Amino acid sequence: MRRVLVLGGTGWLGRAIALNALRTGAEVVCLARGESGVPPAGARLVRADRRDPGAYDALSGDWDHVVELSYQSDLVEPALEALADRARHWTLISTMSVYRRNDEPGANETAEVLEPRDLSDYGQAKVAAERASSARLGDRLAVARAGLIVGPGDPSDRFGYWVARLHRGGPVLIPQTARRYVQVIDVGDLAEWVSTTGLEGRAGVFNVTGSSVPLAEFLTSAAAVSGYDGEFRSVSDEWLLRHDVHYWAGPRSLPLWLPVADAGFAQRDNTAFLEAGGRVRPIAETLQRALDDEIARGPLRPRRAGLTAEEESDLLRLRDDGPH
Ligand SMILES: NC(=O)c1ccc[n+]([C@@H]2O[C@H](COP(=O)([O-])OP(=O)(O)OC[C@H]3O[C@@H](n4cnc5c(N)ncnc54)[C@H](OP(=O)(O)O)[C@@H]3O)[C@@H](O)[C@H]2O)c1
Incomplete structure (x- = not known):
């Protein structure tokens, strides 16, 4: 049996x-402390804090596939030390945040990455994890540079904001859409590809992400999925920033909104991923999965990202009262 x-x-x-x-x-x-949750039924949890000496001692034998989700060097490096010689294949989950520039639409995996000088920085720490893993594993390593991961269960509440908001109805505040894009990977597509990659022993570095979609098209698809027939009300970046609305994520944000100068972040080339068997379901299907999940979790629950209903209605009132 594969392990x-x-x-x-x-x-x-x-x-x-x-x-x-x-x-x-x-x-x-699954090796973890068990603080974030439980593994799926059928998987065995080996409880360990990876910062403790002997954290990997309970893992005996060889492994057909090891999947590393961490990036902190004090987790990544001892794991390589303990397990690399016993792994047939290894996949490191990395990120698009490793790239130095976000202003080069269509850049592929050869684009320049950050120099890992400050390992408290997420992107730089992932570069360090990529390098340490590559040095130890060579052609037994797949590096999955994931784009924005979305779909049911998303703890960041970013992508689901739009379908949940449109589902509620009424005028919706949006940023200006010109020269803006959305590029995501459905968690199901990413997880399936990682498993297949391990099965087939495929090595290399891959931008694991879906197609780049213009923001206007994304909002139209989200509206269709949500049955929305209201009015989008757009405002300039300057207006949003002046009213303390944040880019991308977190409280009082417009999720997925990025400065136009960073549009390349959502226009990465994913050819290598597709050629390596990557499946990208249609964006409408991912939006529908996100909407179903939002309805199940309660679209009016406190969220980690987006505007609250009250914040948005205050902003809409201000917008309609002056230049925007
Ligand atoms: N969200 C995005 O859009 C996005 C985009 C690109 C890449 N990524 C990457 O996607 C991955 C997300 O992984 P995830 O959703 O499974 O969640 P996560 O919270 O990033 O995963 C961390 C895992 O490591 C375990 N862990 C943390 N500290 C530990 C310790 N000291 N000892 C043992 N285990 C420890 C956690 O389990 P316990 O807490 O139970 O120990 C958890 O299972 C990450 O690699 C992230 O960088 C995310």
């Missing part, structure tokens, strides 16, 4: 990867 080890597996993506590996008929072990 798959997930270093993590109790968080959102790690759990989805463990579930996919179980579907391939593999024995699946």
